[in-house]
Amino acid sequence: MEYRYRAVCEVLGGSPIGEVAARFGTSRQSLYSWRQRFQQEGMPGLADRSRRPHTSPNRVDPDVEALVCELRRQHPRWVPGGSAMSSADGVSIGRRRGRRCTGCWCATD
Known part of the structure; x- marks a missing residue:
């Protein structure tokens, strides 16, 4: 989470997302997501999230x-x-x- 926080702080400080992404070895898309989650939720928004779906509509009864x-x-x-x-x-x-x-x-x- 510290890693993401440092990257987001650089982006919020005015550094171009592409440069920050290259320096931190991540994608621009990830940085956009982290920045948005940080702005909405603060530090908890930078934590790892489950990729498990919330529902399984095709699940058999x-x-x-x-x-x-x-x-x-x-x-x-x-x-x-x-x-x-x-x-x-x-x-x-x-x-x-x-x-x-x-x-x-x-x-x-």
Whole structure:
């Protein structure tokens, strides 16, 4: 954060953003973002931020996820590419659940 603060102070002091970015080994875009966040929030605005999305609009409902995993346990020969559960959601459901069970990627709840 000290590094960002020094770069932003130079920019606010009148130094060209391109020169400051080159000297600090960062991009102009990053400096523009840091300057704006510093002006709006002060020092806390220069802290690292999570890149995780606030929402997951395409996330499968937990009830549907549980049903898919149960069907996979009941029918271990159903594989992606050969069943109604071969969509990308079906594959990602299993991988998201984490552990490998009978022929599929489902949790063994």
